[in-house]
Amino acid sequence: MLRPLICIGCAAVFSGSVFGQATEAGPKFETADVHVSATGPYQYLRGGFYTGGRFEMHYATMVALIENAWDVDPDKVLGGPAWVTKDMFDVIAKAPANTPPETTKLMLQTLLADRFKLAVRQETKPMPAFVLSLGKGKPKMKESDGSGEPGCRPEPRTAPLEPGEIPQIHYSCRNVTMDTFVTLVHNYAGGYLTSPAVNSTGLSGSWDFDLTWTARGGLVAAGSAGISLFDAIDKQLGMKMEPKDVPTPVIQIVSVNEKPTDNPPGAADKTPAPATEFEVATIKPTDPKASGQAMNSTMLESGRLSLNGMTLRNLIAVSWQVYPQDSVVGGPKSLDSAHWDILAKAPTPVLAEGAKPIGIPFDYGSLMLMMQALLKDRFKLQLHSEDRQMNGYALVADKPKLRKTADPAARPECKEGPGPDGKDPRVTNPDASRLVTCLNMTVGAFAAELRNQASGYLYQYPPVVDATGIEGNYDFTINFSGAGALNRAGRGGVAAVAPGADTAAAEPSGVITLFEALEKQLGLKLESRKVTGTVMVIDHAEDAPIEN
Secondary structure, eight states: OOOOOOOSSOSSOOOOOEESGGGGGSOOOSEEEEEEOOOOSOOOOEEEEEETTEEEEEEEOHHHHHHHHHTOOGGGEEEOOGGGGTOOEEEEEEOOTTOOHHHHHHHHHHHHHHHSOOEEEEEEEEEEEEEEEEOSSOOSOEEOOSOSOOEEEEOOOSSOOOTTOOOEEEEEEEEEOHHHHHHHHHHHTTTTOOSOEEEOSOOOSOEEEEEEEEOGGGHHHHGGGOOOHHHHHHHHHSEEEEEEEEEEEEEEEEEOOSSOOOOOTTHHHHSOOOOOSOSEEEEEEOOTTSGGGOOEEEEOTTSEEEEEEEOHHHHHHHHTTOSSGGGEEEOOTHHHHOOEEEEEEOOOOOOOTTOOOOSSSSOHHHHHHHHHHHHHHHSOOEEEEEEEEEEEEEEEESSOOOEEOSOTTSOOEEEESOOTTOOOGGGTOTTSOEEEEEEEEOHHHHHHHHHHHTHHHHTTSOOOEEOSOOOSOEEEEEEEOOTTHHHHTTOOOGGGGSTTOOOTTSOOSSOOOHHHHIIIIISEEEEEEEEEEEEEEEEEOOSSOOOO
8 A cells, every 4th residue: 555645733844846857867767668558448557566677567647657656645646737647658667676666666756757757846735634633531542551463453243243233343452553543444444534544643652442333334224323433433532533634745747748758779678578477377176065166366475376266257357357257258168167276376586686576576467467378378268359239328418417617727537535615425424425526527538437436336337438418527526325335225236226227115215326316416317228348259268278
């Protein structure tokens, strides 16, 4: 996880100096291949990974590159033209094999200044956060004697749930500082804390305490038996957790070129080649006695990969990043009936004498290449991609309720959390746990973004097509319930509340589906129709792999 640049009452404030051309005098990669990412149906960020003399990022936006180079969260990268969150680039670079990670980041800063003429300014701005502070009385915690392993650990239930009972979340914290606690509680209670958590208690030392709360999505159903995270911190710990704007270090984009300068001659050939095949791999049938043949996977730091209970369809979908898995078509009858276990080891990178590998010895993209090569070899797999008509959705205009953007110069984006006014309807309706704010967005860009923002509803469909005909840029928020909340509210799952479904018999609750929210809040509708989507067609595959 990236280290957040959050402070309150910072002792030192960024000077506001512009960093760009001056960075070119810093450490540099020996050579670098920088180019626009290839177009295709499965464009996802991967990389930011360095080992064995090779640094690489694929399908990285300028914001993602800055995020990696300055080690900041993406919402702390501000400004820049619209393309900095849309255009994607590949960066493959070479450096000495024992280069430390801190130096690699400086090298990436230099590369961005050199190839994109990037100039940034580090400054401090008020940003939304949840601030932990002392209550009126003394904290209801015990000072730790320093014994025991520091941390917060979940406390398992000792009795089964009663019918209709909503489970509560219990954590036992021992020998924990307040700085550590705000980080842990942000990770454990993301449904409540949609902005970074900041410690403003002034408490030093370590503390022992227990904390129990109800998940945000279960508060309404729990009734008087439920307790929010904020009430739990107040009543059980004697402290306050409140939303506030706090001074926060950010990276402001001053200027940047959309087109990188040309690669030096032979750059692509001079960078170390990625590993594309496992050093050793075994594939065997899953034990029929395995409970339900449940799929699971494990990647170890030693470079070993373990996959269990996977069908060939599962393996192809994972290796080529095909979602939904029904987009894998053709193949033998055993495609879904036979289950397989894979144990494989990636090759160890060659390092300089005395150097240590950084993390696992390959990145996710390299792992996919290794898996693809393994399946092609052992199953004699041959396949190709093509566009086909399939079931999907189009976004259409009903009675649009959109507000023209307040800041045409703002970077177009959609993100989780309240808008500039700070209003959060989830406080009064926890069942509607999703709040997406879009600024300076076209409706077409919003339609394309919907599948990412509401994957629980749309993961099994191609990206949403814009059929509204609405031009211009708009600011808006949409508040809806996560797909998982539908069954808890008796709504019968996503299929039962798709457009045209009868929801009259649904029990009263605060649950609102994505489809309902679009219509009521934005005056837009998702309409079922045939759309163009990409599938992976199996031309040939054996029923079983060749022997190990």
